[in-house]
Amino acid sequence: MERKETMKLSLNEYLKNAGFTKAMLQTLDTLELMDEAYLTHLFYMHKDALFQHFEQYDELLKYQLYLKFYTHLFYQRYLKAKTNQEAALCLDGCKDLYEWAILCHHYFNVYGILPMMWMFLDRLIEGKITRLGRLEFEPKAIDCEIRLPEIYLPKNSVLLNVHVPAGPRLTSADITDAYQQALHYFNGIVPIFHCSSWLLSPQLDECLDESTRIMQFKKDYLIYSLEDNADQFIERVWPDRENEASDYVNYEENTTLQKNAKQLLLSGRILQKANGICIKYYHPESDNV
Structure with missing residues (x-):
């Protein structure tokens, strides 16, 4: 039987291991998500309401907030991982967020998630x-x-x-x-x-x-x-x-x-x-x- 994971990385360590650069981490630190617990509930139970919630923000800020929120969700899944394999899967999956953040920066000069990709990446976070x-x-x-x-x-x-x-x-x-x-x-x-x-x-x-x-x-x-x-x-x-x-x-x-x-x-x-x-x-x- 695989040994259970006992030591967990901090959020910054986790994101660094997924490839996030210092500039990306600084960007995420400047962003504030209101009521993460409520948004997490919407993500798993009322996805359409979640997407509608983010529509209130300006376009570029919306892209950045999606990145902030999705890294939060992936990290929470990582913290709940009960085995080394589960933890590794959560880390590898977060590497996709890094790649999309790079592409968003290429197009819009901000680190975020490109329009509509949040409707694909949600399946990655959920483990589908x-x-x-x-x-x-x-x-x-x-x-x-x-x-x-x-x-x-x-x-x-x-x-x-x-x-x-x-x-x-x-x-x-x-x-x-x-x-x-x-x-x-x-x-x-x-x-x-x-x-x-x-x-x-x-x-x-x-x-x-x-x-x-x-x-x-x-x-x-x-x-x-x-x-x-x-x-x-x-x-x-x-x-x-x-x-x-x-x-x-x-x-x-x-x-x-x-x-x-x-x-x-x-x-x-x-x-x-x-x-x-x-x-x-x-x-x-x-x-x-």
């Missing part, structure tokens, strides 16, 4: 999404049946949905390590990973060499459907650009991906979002489900 290493996993039922030569999955099959958070570039070792952690942590769920992302776009085959990190991630997935929507791709590859077709000619070409993808866009094509499954760890003959 679990960060393990460099990837995040969410047990989720698929909303359609999947028919492929390799496998058939009926609608509502529960798979491990994969999210790729911002952060250092993925390596093959990072990917393998995260999957192995997920297989151990979610050992009661069918070991099939599901991903819906621009990272699985079939057009990437024309833009990148198969040895690149993105292609190493993509190669594990069998694509079962495509979406003709390039918005997610453009947001990630050109985060400082607006999705305007007439403006493609001005898109930057600082990377191989940007250069090749820009040529596809200028030719009138798009880079589709794809839905796929990874079944490399699924071995039904060995009773692993």
